[in-house]
Amino acid sequence: MNFPDRKTAVSYVMPVLNEAEYVRDAVQGILAQDFDGPKEIILALGPSDDGTETVVEQMALEDPRVRWVHNPIGRTPAGLNLAIKASTAPIIIRVDAHSVLDPQYTRRGVDTLLRSGAADVGGRMDAQGRNSLQRAVAAAYNSPLGLGGAAYHSGAPEGPAESAYLGVFRRSIFDEVGFYDESLWRGQDWELCLRIRQAGEKVWFDPLLKTTYFPRDDYRRLAAQSYASGVWRGELARRYPEGKSFRHFAPPIMAVTVAAGVVSWLVRSDHFRGLGRLIQRAVRSAPAVYGAMIIAASVQTKCCNGLERLQLLRVLPTIHFPWAFGFVRGRILGAGQTTDQSRPVKILEENSEGTE
16 A cells, blocks of 8 residues: 555554454444544454454455455464564554554554654553453453553553553664564563663653553453463563563562461461461461452442442452462463463464474
8 A cells, every 4th residue: 555645644553363353343443543644454364263354354345444464373473563564654553453442542642652752652551341241350450459550551641651552653663673572472562662762762651542442351261361461471570670570579479478378277376486476367367458458449449330349359369360370480480382361272373383
């Protein structure tokens, strides 16, 4: 596709794998953007088995601005790289198939990119739900107790940032620092932002840049996603000194103390004397303290009805404990070939030989 005005042209890149339920809404959200410049949408289509390929092929027939490239591995960083290399515009906007862009997203993102002089601009993930459980998960995502209060969840003043959610990029930055690291199956956005900052360029956060995101709506899939996220965050902390943060160690500390508290109730108190007895009492309180925090978070959230508040009592531990165990595994042993089991991986495994 040749753009008549390359100064305002935008290429949207989106990795897609088993997203038949969401990908059309994501693409329609792009096409409905309040932005006058030329646009193209490049979908990196992984080997899906839920009808996603049919949906994508139909959209490409319906609108010439929609194109797709084959991503045989199916992993996110590989798909992003393929889509970016197939792009033709000077501005790249990364989009998630589970998200819908705010109508002003492109205009605001491009304006902020040019105004700030940044190489990458990110905004807020506005988690929403289409059913009761998904709304409870969204409330957990938006809670400081849910995912640690990162700026793109809870908000922060506009300015330089460590990383960016999704991202509005100058296309030239990929020629300068390279593309996404395909050895990082998750967390590749943080690593790319690290290289951008190390090159003396800016990563920028704009709280008015908003994307609606639809999280997992099944406890098993949510736990699997949380575990994989923890593993790969542990891998980042293992590889990079800059990848370490106290807030990443808080969930493992919580999990260990709660587990120790449960075990301590099974041990007779008369086995301990003096200081040991005091320590045992303190450890025994950990499960109650954690439970009180979960209840407080459920009561204080403003976006849920009674049923969703009750579900939040289960949703938060479903996020916390798998993430914590995953982080410890990734930090000590590395991520290895850990995949997000909340998505079908049979085809990925069949196509993974020789790709790492």
